[in-house]
Amino acid sequence: MNKTLKYFFYSCTIAIVGGACSDSFLDVKPRGTDLEANYYRNRQEAFNGLVAVYDVVGWQGGGYVTKINAVSAASDDHYAGGGGPNDITNLQVWSDYSLSPAQGPQEELWRKGFSGIFRANILLQKLPDIPMDENEKSRFIAETKFLRAYFYFDLVRLFKNIPLFIEPVSTDQMYDVTQVPPTEVYALIEQDLLDAMPALPSTVPVATEGGRATEGAARALLGKVYLQQEKFAPAAEQLAQVNGQPGSTSQYGYKLLDNFGDLFEVSNKFNSESILEISFTNTSVGDWGCVACTEGNVMNIMVGPRNYNPTPGAPDYVSGWSFLPITPELFAEIHYDPRNPHTVANLDSLEANNLATYEKGYMNTGYFLEKFAGREKDRWTGAGSPELNFPQNMYEIRLADTYLLEAEALVRGGGDATRAAALLNAVRDRIGLGPVAATFENIKRERRLELVGEGHRWFDLIRWGDAATALASRGFVAGKHEILPIPLLELENTQIEQSIEWGGTK
Structure with missing residues (x-):
């Protein structure tokens, strides 16, 4: 979201759609009941509602x-880290696979997804009757359907067995909702994205609308959805329209950046490689009074080395909380790769060369996530807490990701091997590496090294069926840990049932 959209969030979100901080997604609707009668009267209120989604x-x-x-803590690329085994326990228990329905990240991830869906459904119900320009209304509807598809895709991958809401739920229906088969969820996701594409713009003006959904973003997400279901030919077809000729500029204006490291420069927002981007800002002046309310990127302080003390000439990392240290196995893979210096903050080397000292946190390896380690040059000096106001955006989908996804779809589906090789090797050529054969194993390796810390590795391992092997030493149990348990809170006084993988009946 751009700064304009962020501004509107503060004036409308809490008043419009209550329940963002509720204990259960089932609490969202009753808290927002007043909006049914009193809001969405004009274009501005419709826009405010869209921003809330x-x-x-x-x-x-x-x-x-x-x-x-x-998902990074749960992967084989990172440990949870932090200050100790009880530091952000909900991350620790997924990292070592000791999570349970009562403890883990699932409550927050469930709440996020259904909060977005509830907001989307209310807006979709109200938009047809709002007096406003019909073309803009069609775009608002398309964006909202895109976002609903995005939230459902995360939820069905993380939990598998979820309720399916396509309209607001009344108070008397709240505790009688049931789950549906994943195929029904995927069918809605696909239809929402297909419905959205015709009314979404091909490009948006970055200065005023950076972060809003485009036709290319919808195609990219649909390609991912098809690939997740092993619909290889449709996945490749959608992703090919996003990617265009490998190494060139696509019909949507997407192009690989020349320099891999430029992807993670804080100022390089909404660049040509960005397809869907999560925006953060330091203008919210967030503070410790409400960490969840801040609009700064908390990841920047979380992954920095703890009690970092540099000498002159050392990198200007902000002293952070030492979460998500990179595993020795990943470091061995990436150490001699050209992406290494832009991916790994090697505190082990800095200390060995007397350039810096730092406190060894929990599960310390000496290797931290360079991509998102906060820098002093980006530290906020205005009102609010500096730790909560880093403005670095994060990629939800970027072009190198979709190149490799299309290559995977082609190879696994028996498609055009020449194009698969061109896609794979365009990613490698960007960093000065020579071509390799377009095998499934080479694509897997390239995705791992290209996308470290960007939230893809765990989902990749699950999709490939590799998680049980890659995460065996962490406690991963096949047939159980491919999904998260339904949060215990959601099972109380409702018709929702725990997944069979977690001892339930669903």
Whole structure:
């Protein structure tokens, strides 16, 4: 979301759609009942409601749990880290696979997804009757359907067995909702994205609308949805329209950046490689009074080295909380790769060369996530807490990701091997590496090294069926840990049932 959209969030979100901080997604609707009669009267209120849906994409829970940091902690690329085994326990228990229905990141991730869906459904119900320009109304509807699809895709991958809401739920229906088969959820996701595409713009003006959904973003997400279901030919077809000729500029204006490191420059927002981006800002002046309310990127302080003390000439990392240290296994893979210096903050080397000291946190390896480690040059000096006001955006989908997804779809589906190789090697060529054969194993390796810390690795391992092997030493149990348990809170006094993988009946 851009700064204009962020501004409107503050004036409308809490008043419009109550329940963002509720204990259960089932509490959202009753708290927002007044909006049914009193809001969505004109174009401005419709826009405010749309912003409220977008805002959930960048959801940062009060317990510092986000989708990206949680799935990273659960992967073989990172440990949870932090100050000790009880530091943000909900991340620790997924990292070592000791989570249970009562403890883990699932409550926050469930709450995020259904908060976004509830907001989307209310807006979709109200938009047809709002007096406003019909073309803009069609775009608002398309954006809202895109966002609903986005939230459902995360939820069905994380939990599998979820309720399906396509309209607001009345108070007397709240506790009688039941789950549906995942195929029904995927069918809605696909239809929402297909419905959205014709009314979404091909591009948006970055200065005023950066972060809003485009036709290309909808195609990219649909390609991911098809690939998740092993619909290889449709996935490749959608992703090919996003990607265009490998290495060139696509019909939507997407192009790989020349320099891999430029992807993670704080000022380089909404660049040519960005397809869907989560926006953060330091203008919210967030503080410790409401961590979940801040619009700064909490990841920047979380992954920085703890009690960092540099000498002159050392990198200007902000002293952070030492979460998500990079595993030795990943470091061995990436150490000699050209992406290494832009991916790994090697505190082990800095200390060995007397350039810096730092406190060894929990599960310390000496390797931290360079991509998102906060820098002093980006530290906020205005009102609010500096730790909560880093403005670095994060990619939800970027072009190198979709290149490799299309290559995967082609290879696994027996498609055009020449194009698969061109896609894979365009990603490698950007960093000065020579071509390799377009095998499934080479694509897997490239995705791992290209997308470290961006929230894809755990989902990739699950999709490929590799998680049980890659995460065996962490406690991963096949047939159980491919999904999260339904949060215990959601099972109380409702018709929702625990998944069979977690001892339930669903």
